[in-house]
Amino acid sequence: MDLPIFEVAPKLARRPFLPIAARPTPVEGAPSLGDRIWVKRDDLVSPRYGGNKVRRWEWLLGAAKDRGVETLVTVGGLGSTQVTSLTVHGTDAGFEVVAVLFDQPASAFVDEALMLDHQFGGRPIVAGGYVRTAIQTLSVLRRTKRSLFVPPGASSPLLNVAYVDALLELSKQVERGEAPRPDRIVVPCGSGGTAVGLAVGAAILGWPTRVEAVRITELVVSNPLTLAALTYATERLLRREGLSTPRKLDVKLHMDHRFVGEGYGHATPAAETGAERFTRAFGAAGEITYSGKAVAALDVIAREHPDEQILLWNTLSTTGRPVV
């Protein structure tokens, strides 16, 4: 496997890695979302089930295999894309996947996610509220040998490297003339690893590009401080792995709080419209938790910056899902 990240942090090449992503993912204009709008199609990163967790799993599953892990235990909302993604790719790679699920507002997308979790051979446990979810998770971890806990969102300094690499992948596509260098990247932000990785990648290249992290979950778990901490830790890890840019990275990352509404998984009128626009643009159903809020933000941000080339980093799988 030869990744662009190995050119900037060569010691990463010694880490265990399980290649599952189809790379590079396409970058293309999205006229239905506006002129000057581009999309990076990480929805297509795997024909089995795409989306922004797949690149992280390559590092996570590689490390888990290396350590003799047999069971992956994770936590998410009933409609969690992370749970579906880990179920698909974890079971493909030979792991048992146990997911403890907490309540989130009902929707067709939640039903679809539960169906996919089941169909892909996962073992979801419906726990209810946050406290019961925590208790259930601890009890599963206590009674499961050779298990690895994958926290909600699965951001960590090492896993964030996946999106530093993804930004470097985009830069090669820009060099080949497939798309302009974006002035701004819009991406939905939960645990923050995607936004942080992209912003760190842009800083390594010295790009002036700003990353707009569109907050889609509660402020206590997703805020400018958590992003700053992840950014710091990711840069520190990259330095240990051989990153040799001379000064501290100038990371241009901003969190946008305007689109989250009442919180994770809660609809807003703008998110409903965004989800419909996603469906029309990509031919797979959008939803209000991630893609709807990201497209809502994209519309507003594009209007606020009429002279910029803006890239939506698409994080929601359009593969492995029922056709709309």
Ligand SMILES: *Cc1c(COP(=O)(O)O)cnc(C)c1O
């Ligand atoms: C996990 C996820 C996000 C959030 O990514 P983070 O790196 O946790 O901020 C956004 N969109 C989709 C579809 C996701 O599954």
